[in-house]
Amino acid sequence: MTKASELREMNDEQLSFALQETQKELFQLRFQAATERLDAPSNIKRLRREIARIQTIRRERELSQQNNA
Structure with a gap:
């Protein structure tokens, strides 16, 4: 499992x-x-959580790019 950091x-x-x-x-x-x-x-639970972490980070980056534009 990879950490969010x-x-x-x-x-x-x-x-x-x-x-x-x-x-x-x-x-x-x-x-x-x-x-x-x-x-x-x-x-299965571990992988679902990891997918959620990755998607959350991608969404954070998307929102920060919108705010900076």
């Missing part, structure tokens, strides 16, 4: 890549859960 240090491209990778991993975990092969169900 670590995510804030990333540029926009890195954040987009991290979001895509996290979403792919979440999809795979959900697929495993559907086929009853999931080892740690807590990982």
Whole structure:
């Protein structure tokens, strides 16, 4: 799990890549859960929170750019 401070240090491209990778991993975990092969169900919650963190940081940057313009 990456911390919000670590995510804030990333540029926009890195954040987009991290979001895509996290979403792919979440999809795979959900697929495993559907086929009853999931080892740690807590990982789904962890990934959902990480996706939310990334989206929040992206939104903060978007709002700050609007305010500066």
